[in-house]
Amino acid sequence: MDRDIPPHFLADTWFVVFPDNEASSRLFSPLIPSLPRHVVHPSGRPWIAGNWVDDEFFAFNRGMGSFAFVGFHAAREWSKQNGWSTVSDCAGLDGLLERLPGSFHFIASLGGECRVQGTASGLRRIFLDDYAPLPVVASRQDILNFLKIRPVHHHSVAGRLMFPQPPAGIESQSPWKGISSVPAGSWIKLGASGQTSLHPWWKCPDAVATLAEGAPLLRERLAAAVDLAMACGNQVSADLSGGFDSTSLCFIGAQQSHPFLTFSSSGRENADDDLPWIDLARLSLPPGRHLHVPGDELPGPFDGIGDFAAVNVDEPYIGTAMWRRIDFTAKVLQRAGSNVHITGHGGDEVLLSPETYLYEWIRERPFAAARRLNQFRSKRRWTLIDVATAWAKAPTQQAYLEQVAKGIRLPFPDRPSASTSWGALEQRLPPWATDYTAELVRELLRQQIERGEPLHSSPAQHLCLSGIRSGAHSIRLTSQLMRQSGSRMAAPFLDDQVMEACLSVRHDEKTVPTSYKPLLSTAMKGVVPGALLERSTKPNFGIDVFKGRRRNAEELVSIAENLVLVKIGMVKKEPFRDACLGVGQPTPPIALWKTLACETWLRGSQDLANPE
Template identity: 30%
Template sequence: MHWFGGGSSGAPVPEGAHLVWSDPPLWVVGPCPERRVKTVQRDGVQLAVLGPCGADEVELERAMSARDLASAAGLWAGSYTVVRHRRGRDEVEILTDPAGGCPLYRVSTADGTVWGSSSRALAGLAGQQVDTEWLGAFLADKQSPLPGRSSWAGVMPVPAGHLLMLTREGAASVTPWWQPSRRSYEEAVSLVSELLADGVQTRVEGVAVSADLAGTDSTTVAVLAAQHGRVLALTAHPEAVTWGGDMRYARQLRHPSIEHLHFPLGRAHLPFATTTTVLPPTDEPAPSSGLWPMLSEQLLSVAAQGATCHLTGDGGDNLFMAPPTHLADLARRGRMFRLAHDAMAWAQLRRVSPWPLLRSALRRDTRGLARPWLERPAWLLAPAVEAPSHPDGADAALLADVRGAAHSTHQDVQLAAALGIELSNPYFDGALLDAVVSVPAPDRFTVCRYKPLLVDAIGPLLPEAHRLRSTKGVFAGDFHRGARENLSRLLALADGRLAETGLIDPRPLRAAIHRLGLGVESVWPPILAALTAEMWLGAVASTAPTAWVPVSEVAR
């Protein structure tokens, strides 16, 4: 596994780490491409940028001497962490990205604070115990687990869009550095176009690239990548179906640098199927755990053809197809005609009643507008914890959704890394999030067009059929079939470690799984949370904790 971190002077260092600099220590662990670590050192100042980042040498030099690190380095293209050490001030600044696509954690030790990009690795300094309260909150609502806690006891997250400051003595402070900007729709369209192109470019230059080719989001990324070289574009489809759905759109895209690869899905690729490729351990339950049979073979297939970086469209829906949380903003501002119009249009589109939408809007209940199906599962025994407050308005709801999705998808990045593939998600770039959320929420929303801000930004890059597309592939049928054909395995998961710890009652969970196998319409997220959490517990239980040693024992 590749990860990075640092700490106060005298803090321990993970065994096998490679030091970027030694005092105070900054390190990387595992295979790390050189282009993912940019460093500049001059006049007693050390600056490092870890992760895909589009900053050039001039921008890096400017950030070294900037009075405010965030204003100089916070909104470059990419998804990255910035570290600056100024000897005269004896402090280290660690800047997290606004979207949370590159999550950071910290832990307190007798030798000072240690921080890093892997909570599981840091857990070796804190007892290597899963935080069962966090896990219970995850089972109740995987998008809103306990704030200020991680899946590992004693390991704390550093919030997205914050600055972690360490002193030589080991003291730590965390302060916010980012607030959403404000722009017109036209200004944001131009900026989204520029940032998305730059974010893709910084990931693909000089490497062999593959990409998903399915919906509008992934197709856009594939076309942007193809401007810089060959792209192996992969479209998954049922093995007996070679037309329609995503295949129809994939066939209409013709680009001289895009090589199409069809990936037929059979029984072995169904959700929850057994596979010889063992599920790797991750920091938290990975959303693609149930899809590991399919995902692992897809990644291995592109790796066999030379690809080392695989691009996805994850995050496009979160950014550009938000639920109608803006209705709460309209209610707050007294714009009742627009509120009624948009509620009726959304209800007609989704074939639901508008009255629950209007009630939630008038109560300013953004969570009810975004996820009206959310309720506590009958099988959950974990003590109820105080839920985080509702996001205040559509902007806050968008931020919470994007950050939750980016944080969750990072676990899939770790899964892919175990296979030697760099999984990259340009839609989770912090600067891109800033550009999207800068548009007033009512201007971002319409039921008349599909992802208007994205489609207006990418302009003529896609064929007309893609620009006019208003649907995307759904896989509910595959999940029901996977549950039916792998029922015994899922029932065994229901009787596993979660049940042993008393977090769940396996009987109602087994009943819910049986209904899935019968094809009964179900609320999937809480069931998937339980199954992926059980698979995760099994994966981390079979893995030794990270060993830590004095910095003097690590080579630079």
């Protein structure tokens, strides 16, 4: 290799896996000395290379094979189980892996074949290099691009300009050509002769458990997830944001013998009502270290937005506008001695169901569903015509995707309307997107229609899992950013076992108009004080965002004047510049955020790939 490893690769955990054959050994052995760490197959050929710290990587040999775990796990204990010695092929590992807690990648070398898998939640992903003469997989797609330069995938970038949230599968495609994403919940086999194949190892459960059945299981699995995360850090910190999810994790952590630091911050505006809840939680927790950063000391939205291109994440990141705050927080935690930070990220995604479950429930309990629908209509300002139209408009996923494709260039509505069974129809491209971008998105949607495979036969369960994986992809990038700034992040709500416990609970008991996150509040009785279980609000940071855009208008306009997205024909400069100044066609802030995510990623990738 004639290039040095970029510094950000030395700050994060990542790996590349090579097949076990002589051709692979000849091709990739010259790379090994330039990579920070490596492990060999039982044959002695290169197997895993990358960057990691000892407490997150554990490899062992048993029987005919070698096995490795990367992430939050208890592999030293698991390796003592007898089953590893008796497994004869990669498919036979399912029974050993299916009930293990934690959040990790798993890699096996067995009988000349490799098995590589991430998580079902999508938090830990796997990517295949389609350009290499022999199959290579990695946990970061930019390392594959570093090993072999390739052009940007315009379709993928176009799909990421859609807002508020594209249909399932649109944002999971790699933004580089020649790199494929292994579907979450599947493992990839690297055969000895160079062939690859995908094998599902996880199936989304049906939402049939009652709240009374699901809450104890959630409590048990959350405790196991927090315990594993805490065991992997010398000094652990945890968000105490005042929100329901992070507060619950802090009280679970307080039951462990491992000491930890709680961290809190507040918004810049009075609309943030987190602080009283933070204070109440602190008074109820056992005595310990606590670190609070006032809102006026935190970087705000869009601060330093022009510098994000120098921060390397492996795909466009929706949190780009908040990157300075994330970077600041990670460095504060590092200075405080924390090397593992526990967050409540993913809680909203796993604990709530879409209100469209009512379309399915109405067949089962029509009168109860009608009463609840009226409650949701009042809360969301839907009309009966809205609901009836949405219900009839997209009876299948294919019909839904066809409707989305027809409407992507329409203005975003002023008033939210009811969603269809398969999702909201208000999926749009921003007014600054070009016709070329619109055609790319329509092609993506046509491809999804042709596949015709929802994540679950139940539309509500499909939307639940789609939302979880979309959130997990973003949280994965937050983790990459925090690692570069010195802090390793854990998100226990996205551990597969926790996610599965939540997905198993009935939608009509998990999401109700009169109670906030009843599954978590029931699970946390006796762990979290009752007064803290009564919170039903979330702060609104809209004023922070508005003031941040106005404060950083000059820097945003500077970005707009030299857009890579304009150069490759995907965005029109003037409408985007107007949006940076808060003028022009009214558009939700997320549209600007998503375009900035794509633009800053493209700029940061210029040294590794030139847009086609």
